[in-house]
Amino acid sequence: MINWKKEFIKFSLEKKVLQFGNFNLKSGRKSPYFFNSGLFCTGKDIFKLGKFYAHAIIESKIKCNILYGLAYKGIPIVTSTSFSLNQYYNINLPFCFNRKKIKKYGEGGTLIGHELKKNIIIIDDVITVGTAIKSAMKHIQQKSKIVISAIIVALDRQEIGNKTYSAVKEIEDEYGCKVISIINMQDLINYLSEKKDMKYNLDKLYNYRLRYGINKTE
Known part of the structure; x- marks a missing residue:
C-alpha cells in the first residue's frame, strides 16, 4: 500500500470518520x-x-471537463477537490452538485454551479452497492452529449452489488466508466493487519468480507 493510502486511513481514524462497531447500512x-x-x-x-x-x-490520469458532487456529502468534497486541483496542480476545473428536490422558483432546476457538459467526474464518499450513484445516473443520462469519465469515492467497500459480482463492476459495465477510490476494503485490511491492537476489528472485517465481499480475482 502506498503511503498516501495509509495517511488517508490514519486521517479517517483520527477524525472518527472511520469507526468500528455494529452499523446498519442503507x-x-x-x-x-x-x-x-x-x-x-x-x-x-x-x-x-x-x-x-x-x-x-x-x-488516475483521467481527463474531464467538470466535477459533479452528489448531494449531500459530495457537495463539500467536490468544492474542496476543485480548489485543491487549482492550488496544487494548476488545473482550474468547474464544478456543480445536484439538488435533492427540483427548485421551482428563481433559477430553478436540479443543479447548482456549472452546467453539465462533455466529460464529467462524479464525486461521492462511499460505494457499497451503488444505490446513490445509480440514482444520479438517471438524471445525468437525461442530458445529451454527457460522457461520464469516472466516479471517484473515498472508500470502495468492495462488496457484491445487486447481482453476483461487485457493485463497482456493475456500474463500470452498465455505464462504461471507471470507478476509482482513495482506499478500498483491502487497503483497510492491510492497514489493520499491521496494528496489533486492531486484531479484534480485523477478524470482524474478514468475517464480513466472507459474506458480502467480492472475489479477490475480480
Missing part, C-alpha cells in the same frame, strides 16, 4: 465498520480531504 446489511465523511467538518479537515481526492484524480 443497503440493509449489518457492518462491523462505517465511514461517515460528514465528520470531516472543519476547514482544515475538508481542505485536507480535497487534497486526497485531487491526488486520486491526477494519479
Whole structure:
C-alpha cells in the first residue's frame, strides 16, 4: 500500500470518520465498520480531504471537463477537490452538485454551479452497492452529449452489488466508466493487519468480507 493510502486511513481514524462497531447500512446489511465523511467538518479537515481526492484524480490520469458532487456529502468534497486541483496542480476545473428536490422558483432546476457538459467526474464518499450513484445516473443520462469519465469515492467497500459480482463492476459495465477510490476494503485490511491492537476489528472485517465481499480475482 502506498503511503498516501495509509495517511488517508490514519486521517479517517483520527477524525472518527472511520469507526468500528455494529452499523446498519442503507443497503440493509449489518457492518462491523462505517465511514461517515460528514465528520470531516472543519476547514482544515475538508481542505485536507480535497487534497486526497485531487491526488486520486491526477494519479488516475483521467481527463474531464467538470466535477459533479452528489448531494449531500459530495457537495463539500467536490468544492474542496476543485480548489485543491487549482492550488496544487494548476488545473482550474468547474464544478456543480445536484439538488435533492427540483427548485421551482428563481433559477430553478436540479443543479447548482456549472452546467453539465462533455466529460464529467462524479464525486461521492462511499460505494457499497451503488444505490446513490445509480440514482444520479438517471438524471445525468437525461442530458445529451454527457460522457461520464469516472466516479471517484473515498472508500470502495468492495462488496457484491445487486447481482453476483461487485457493485463497482456493475456500474463500470452498465455505464462504461471507471470507478476509482482513495482506499478500498483491502487497503483497510492491510492497514489493520499491521496494528496489533486492531486484531479484534480485523477478524470482524474478514468475517464480513466472507459474506458480502467480492472475489479477490475480480
